[in-house]
Amino acid sequence: MNANDFNQLIKKVKLGKLVGNARYLHRSAFDEISVELTDFIHLIANALKIPEDDWNIIKLHTQQFRLSYLNYPAFYNDSYPALHNSITVDLVNKTQKIANYTETENAPILHRKELFISPNSEYYNEFVSITQEGEAAGLYENSRIIGFKKSWERIIHQNG
Numbered sequence: 001m002n003a004n005d006f007n008q009l010i011k012k013v014k015l016g017k018l019v020g021n022a023r024y025l026h027r028s029a030f031d032e033i034s035v036e037l038t039d040f041i042h043l044i045a046n047a048l049k050i051p052e053d054d055w056n057i058i059k060l061h062t063q064q065f066r067l068s069y070l071n072y073p074a075f076y077n078d079s080y081p082a083l084h085n086s087i088t089v090d091l092v093n094k095t096q097k098i099a100n101y102t103e104t105e106n107a108p109i110l111h112r113k114e115l116f117i118s119p120n121s122e123y124y125n126e127f128v129s130i131t132q133e134g135e136a137a138g139l140y141e142n143s144r145i146i147g148f149k150k151s152w153e154r155i156i157h158q159n160g
Contacts, residue, residue: 001040003065003092009037010060017115021063026075026116027056045069048096050087057116065091072110076123079130082107082149106150111140 013033016025030038041058044050044067055069068088074081084107088097101107110116111134114127134140138159145151 001036006037006040006065006091007062009034009040010062013037013060015118016060017112021061022068023060023062024070024116025058025060027058028121029116029118032118041067044089044091048087048089054085055087057110059086059088067091075110075113080109080111080152081113082109106148108147109149109152111146 010023013023013025015029015032016023018024025033030041045052045055050069055071056075057070057072059068059070061067066089068086070086071084072081073084083101085101086099088099090096112127112131114124114131117124117127137156139155140146142155146155
């Protein structure tokens with residue numbers, strides 16, 4: 001697969017959370033995207049020996065031939081799970097960057113989990129409720145500052 005094919009396949013994906021120049025998708029929703037894209041994601045993971053248990057969110061970069069395998073082990077259990085590790089693969093330069101957030105006090109935090117999964121998921125309504133609760137509490141008013149654990153905890157504390 002080349003960069004243009006990759007970009008065209010990503011453009012067809014309507015599911016997932018779009019943030020900047022990337023679309024994030026939970027692995028459970030792969031049955032709702034093209035088989036070709038799903039197979040490519042797994043092909044790269046297998047080629048780099050990234051175990052299935054080491055990632056559950058894929059970040060598809062929309063402006064680059066790049067993808068990131070993200071591991072949020074508490075995705076289903078925590079309302080706002082923290083990122084444990086990521087592997088970003090640059091398919092042009094054939095490099096990878098590994099980041100480990102387990103030792104940091106300020107890991108990235110996920111919000112609006114319902115956007116990462118299929119609306120047909122058994123968790124969808126629960127995740128929508130979590131988001132609605134956060135919205136009602138005013139937690140999402142300044143989305144620029146809620147992406148990391150310390151800021152997020154400060155916002156929660158300020159809003160009760």
